[in-house]
Amino acid sequence: MARPREFDENKVIESLMNVFWDKGYEAATMQDLVRASGLLKGSLYGAFGDKQALYLAALKHYNRTRIQAGIDILNGEGRARQKIARLFDNVIESTKRGLFGGGCLLCNASLEKAVSDRQVKNEIKTTIRRLKVAIMDAVSMEGVNEDQAASLAAFIISAYFGTRVLAKAGAPAAMIGDTRDHCLQLLPRGQG
Amino acid sequence: MARPREFDENKVIESLMNVFWDKGYEAATMQDLVRASGLLKGSLYGAFGDKQALYLAALKHYNRTRIQAGIDILNGEGRARQKIARLFDNVIESTKRGLFGGGCLLCNASLEKAVSDRQVKNEIKTTIRRLKVAIMDAVSMEGVNEDQAASLAAFIISAYFGTRVLAKAGAPAAMIGDTRDHCLQLLPRGQG
DNA sequence: TGTGTTCTTGACCAGATGGTCATAAATTTG
DNA sequence: CAAATTTATGACCATCTGGTCAAGAACACA
Secondary structure (H helix, E strand, O other): OOOOOOOOHHHHHHHHHHHHHHHOOOOOOHHHHHHHHOOOHHHHHHHHOOHHHHHHHHHHHHHHHHHHHHHHHHHOOOOHHHHHHHHHHHHHHHHHOOHHHHOOHHHHHHHHOOOOOHHHHHHHHHHHHHHHHHHHHHHHOOOOOHHHHHHHHHHHHHHHHHHHHHHHHOOOOHHHHHHHHHHHHOOOOOOO | OOOOOOOOHHHHHHHHHHHHHHHOOOOOOHHHHHHHHOOOHHHHHHHHOOHHHHHHHHHHHHHHHHHHHHHHHHHOOOOHHHHHHHHHHHHHHHHHOOHHHHOOHHHHHHHHOOOOOHHHHHHHHHHHHHHHHHHHHHHHOOOOOHHHHHHHHHHHHHHHHHHHHHHHHOOOOHHHHHHHHHHHHOOOOOOO
16 A cells, blocks of 8 residues: 545545436536546546446445435335335435436436446346345235235336336426325235 | 428438437437438438437427327227236337337436426426326226326326336346236226 | 529538546655 | 655547538429
8 A cells, every 4th residue: 555545435436426316427527527526537537447437336336325225214114015105205305305306326327328338237137136125025024925025026116216207207296196105005004 | 492302301200219219318429310310410400400409309209109109009999907008018028129128218318308408308298298198098987086097197107117217227027017917906907 | 594492411610528648746665 | 765656636639529511412483
């Protein structure tokens, strides 16, 4: 080891993530990333590699923080219905707060980069699998059998991702609530 | 009128649409569009305007053809369950056929351009509204009241868009079928 | 045939793009 | 202090970007 880094890697990645979350991969220029991170291009390249690597790091950070927050909810205490309701409520809230148009970097990456970037695609597939498992575990606790839990999880993820699209599309916020309510109808209600 | 156009406008728009559908707005270069359309840049600009206008024309064409095909199904004969099942089956099929990764230009536009382009956002919102009405009409025929029809339609659109994201994400195809099956559970089954 | 109008062509442009690199600065180790 | 190693800096680059434009070609109309 010689000269130490002058920046907090986590903070830098967080700021890169925000740029990609806001603009997407292509529309985000190196200038944007330089401005947001506070680093200069040389340092950025030295620390991470090229633009694709920056994006991958940003996406992984998103999954490690934002998506993981959702998984933590699913793994926590409480009824499955309530946990899943919270997932959708988070979409509604971030839409209201105007957080990047209510969008989700994981969804954005799926549409913009999953096809063209193998590593991004792997990260996405792995994350979706983890999300699915967390939902399966949550509904399994309510006495749903494994096959049903798997297909229920697939369905909930679809609906969830769909609300993320609707949010960015500028659709009425009520559509997200409606989606949540119908999803909950398919979950066990009773006393278990 | 003086010198007539040497190209078929519909065919040109169709080829532009394919480029944007495949690559998205930013990643599609004018060179790509020139190559695909067979026109030269000057003609393209003369006929449509700038790149944003090309994209808007392509998106409108997508809605006028691909989305309209879905609406035609919904407005056609048959039970609502079957019609909506067909919507999801189309996603499965286009995924299998590798048609632009099973993606949907309307969804892609929602995530990539709805926020930054007012006209695109309007086109998207209008189209989603039309799609919603078509679904409402279809389920209303089955005796569902208007409020329920509206929220059911919102929910189905979410699930549908979600499968479009999952498809491009490279998620297992079974997840789309699972989503479809759970959606159908919320639709009237009986003899009406 | 001549004139006006529209369309086609491809050369051309300024600016932005992602990416590199030599040099200087800040450390650790001997 | 000196050598070695890593990081920071910003000038620099080839290439590509979306977009323009003047000149010529193809038509309608008179």
